[in-house]
Amino acid sequence: MNIKTLLWLIAAAFYLSPALAESGITLEQPPKSLANWYKPVNKRQVWLHTMFRLRRSMLAIEDYANSGNAAGMTKWTQKLESDYLKIAEMVPEWQQRTKPELFTELSLAIQSDDTVTTKRVLKQIAKSCDNCHATYRPVVAALYRSPDYDEILVRKNATETQGFEDAMHQLPNSINRILIALEDKRSADAIQAAHRLTTQLNHLGQSCTECHKDNAPIIRIMGKPTQRRLDNLVQYLTQGQVKESQKLLGEIGVTVCARCHSIHRTLADLKGVLQP
Ligand code: HEC
Ligand code: HEC
Ligand code: HEC
Incomplete structure (x- = not known):
């Protein structure tokens, strides 16, 4: 069999196989309520700025955990929790995607100077961030933060x-x-x-x-x-x-x-x- 015939057969197999013909990417639409936290409904990109604060608080807690600064950790954990809770307040449909219960564990670990548990819980929180991002982040950026040519x-x-x-x-x-x-x-x-x-x-x-x-x-x-x-x-x-x-x-x-x-x-x- 020469290479041309082989390529033709591969192409035909793709074309005829129903499973492959149906395969594709599905993207999940974010809940409609998210629009309330972006322009033009909102004056500011509230959602995105909440996200930037979350990342800053995570870094502060990690750094203070490494240097054993309990006061620093406590301060930034309060900030992190307050912003984290806003996720489900702003978009109630995403409540299931957050893990607020982790904050009880985090605060206890910090109070009892338990660095190992502190770091483990932080990782769990970060995982809840990553899970949501994997599904929605690119879609949301394209939908709410890309220029719109309809009115031009x-x-x-x-x-x-x-x-x-x-x-x-x-x-x-x-x-x-x-x-x-x-x-x-x-x-x-x-x-x-x-x-x-x-x-x-x-x-x-x-x-x-x-x-x-x-x-x-x-x-x-x-x-x-x-x-x-x-x-x-x-x-x-x-x-x-x-x-x-x-x-x-x-x-x-x-x-x-x-x-x-x-x-x-x-x-x-x-x-x-x-x-x-
Ligand atoms: C602003 C910079 C800009 C320049 C300069 C530009 N384009 Fe575009 N072009 C766009 C954008 C943005 C879209 C998508 C528009 C949309 O989807 O609303 C587009 C879409 C298109 C499309 C697809 C239209 C459709 O929706 O079916 C064609 C064809 C095209 N451009 C051809 C050209 C050619 C040829 C040139 C150069 C002579 C050119 N464009 C220069 C920005 C530009
Ligand atoms: C329920 C969903 C969800 C959860 C949970 C979530 N995020 Fe996000 N995050 C998003 C979405 C959607 C975007 C995209 C926003 C955009 O691009 O406008 C985003 C964007 C971001 C960005 C901006 C990325 C960039 O560089 O442009 C950062 C930083 C971020 N999130 C941090 C966090 C952190 C830290 C956590 C956890 C403590 C978290 N997020 C939890 C949905 C979520
Ligand atoms: C609907 C809004 C919109 C229109 C119309 C538009 N742009 Fe842009 N353009 C943007 C955005 C948003 C960016 C990315 C952020 C930025 O640089 O402002 C960008 C970025 C750019 C950049 C790269 C960044 C930089 O500052 O050099 C160039 C070059 C550019 N645009 C040229 C043009 C030209 C030329 C036209 C007209 C033919 C045009 N744009 C029309 C929204 C638009």
Whole structure:
């Protein structure tokens, strides 16, 4: 059997096997009440800040346990407990995922100077953190802390605007029309499509300020080098320089589209899957 046949058989086995066809990843949605502790319902990212405090308290207790500082341990255990109890207060559906009873044991261990038990209970608490994180952390970050493009409008022409996603759909069409016209030696059409791409990207660039108050990120992707490439593109197309035009389009694809996508689109796509 040659390697091609073997690969074909493996592919066919995957395709035909019902068990494998059904296999996939299932992600659990967090309870709806979590939304109360994030923007826009809340002014602050209350949930996340509670989490940061939990981690700080855990570290303080561990460090004081290692240096045998009972007062320090007691102080930070109170902080830890108070924040830990907030988990189920904020999201009652997650009560089962917390282990508040461990705090009685922790306080007793600290009072009786029992470092071994203190460390063991801390590990158990950390385990309850990890269990919840394994299921929910990435989903929650994508759902509540990734930028939202639904409200962003992009100029379409002198009088109209369009949604962000519609604007995105136009961009590959312009690039492909340039490439098709180049290949089929329709120079005037290629130039026209290049002008359209330039206009579309300028309009897109104006929408960045909806989220970026600072100019630096916008300049990184839409700045002078990009403007120069777009100008050169029209020039090369006009002079019939096919290879150079193709090369420039590739550069625009990487420095404009791919660079922006690596930050913005990956998360947006993930959020789209989670929140259809
Ligand atoms: C803000 C920086 C940014 C730039 C610059 C950018 N994109 Fe996008 N693009 C996005 C984001 C964000 C999404 C996901 C939008 C969503 O899901 O709401 C996206 C989605 C897309 C999609 C999928 C649309 C869909 O939902 O079906 C295509 C196609 C696309 N971009 C093409 C391009 C091309 C081609 C370029 C370059 C000429 C480009 N984009 C430049 C941010 C950008
Ligand atoms: C019932 C669920 C649950 C429990 C229990 C829990 N967390 Fe979290 N934690 C989350 C979720 C959900 C996130 C994601 C929040 C986000 O990204 O906005 C998170 C995020 C975090 C983060 C932020 C991670 C980062 O670097 O961005 C820290 C730190 C953290 N948790 C610490 C803790 C500690 C310490 C404990 C235990 C003492 C704990 N958490 C218990 C649900 C939980
Ligand atoms: C819906 C909101 C949103 C829009 C619209 C948006 N961005 Fe961003 N962008 C973000 C967020 C959030 C981050 C990550 C945090 C940060 O850096 O502010 C980011 C990060 C970046 C970064 C990397 C970090 C940095 O500061 O250099 C660049 C570059 C960038 N954006 C460029 C752009 C450009 C160019 C546009 C318009 C074509 C754009 N963004 C449109 C939300 C947005």
